[in-house]
Amino acid sequence: MNAPTTPDTQQLDRVRAGDHAACASLVSDCGPRMLAVARRMLANEEDAQDAVQDAFASAFKALPQFDGRAALPTWLHRILINTCLMKLRTRRRRPERSIETLLPTFVEDGHQTRSTNSWPAARVESMAAPEHAAHIRAAIDELPDTYRVVLILRDIEELSTSEAAQALSISQAAVKVRLHRARQALRTLLEPLIQPMEQS
């Protein structure tokens, strides 16, 4: 029995047949989200646009092998993530700061070396507003790529641990460790934005 025809399968059939309008519509529908993802991953506009173009090129070449088990936008998202990761591996690495100084420290008996203060709720709410997004993104961009990419894949793109591990060709345990360290380091970087004055 044939699978039921849905708007998605109709679009896929038209794209596969080389229908120009269907292809353009797919690019219009999925392109903006893909560009947003590439900007997050690569933190560079030129690289991001290149990645989106390369991802569409790979996708259209691979269309005959696309089995339709995933939705077309999901499949494109995966291709884009892989394209971005390839770009990150090949582009000249930015000098990476050590993450160690951003992690919490402990004294011998297991106490924190320095106690942690709470963040005022009103200040957190204010920093979550769109006008402060650039500050938060700048802090994320300060993370070494090794950690920044895991944070983007897991916390922003919402890949599972297993999906992130597969995309990065690392173990799931390594994803968990890197994610935790990335969040801890980012917490340290955000602290001065939330609490400009040290509480005494």
Place this chain on the structure above:
Amino acid sequence: MNPADQYNPDPAMDGFTCKQLIERLAEFIDAELAPSINSADRRAFDNHLAQCQSCVNYLETYLHTIQLSRAAFQSSQPAQLPPELFAAIESVIRATPR
């Protein structure tokens, strides 16, 4: 007040030190990982938090960090692709053999 005064005076009395709790934080807050935590560890985690304000603050600020990083990208999607990028992709599609 000396920051050290906020600490649990005996960090190991409940089984977890601040270090153990903070090092394993992600396991306890990630829905995907949480089911694998045994009840003794869960109890040790909760007991420690009940006695250590500094770790409660660490947990809360860690969660705020995740919340803020998500919020920072919420409005970042462009309404459409830049026209030159759209045109470049169209050229690629036309050139793709079928």
